[in-house]
Amino acid sequence: KVFVYWLGTEPFLYIADAEFLKKMSTEVMAKKWGKPSVFRNDRDPMFGSGLVMVEGNDWVRHRHIVAPAFNPLNLKVYISQY
Structure with missing residues (x-):
């Protein structure tokens, strides 16, 4: 479940x-994760x-702006049209 690339x-x-990811994303780290410099x-x-x-x-x-669309x-x- 865990590996380094x-x-x-x-x-x-x-x-x-x-x-684990849900807990880290909502409770522990939330906005602090950031994006790797290579990306x-x-x-x-x-x-x-x-x-x-953005971070x-x-x-x-x-x-918060785009969340309502999803x-x-x-x-x-959209799904019912297919």
Whole structure:
């Protein structure tokens, strides 16, 4: 469930434990995780300062703006069309 992956000289820790990640994302670390510098450097020109790349309080603000679009009731409208 846990392994380290190297992208060049940058190590990445992967955790495949949903309960642990949920706890870390909502209670313990929340906004403090941040994005690895290797991703910021490579993807910033493509994504800019949108939801994919922002961190901390800016991420929280962006997430609150887009969250209603992913409400199950709103998603049913799109799913029923297929």
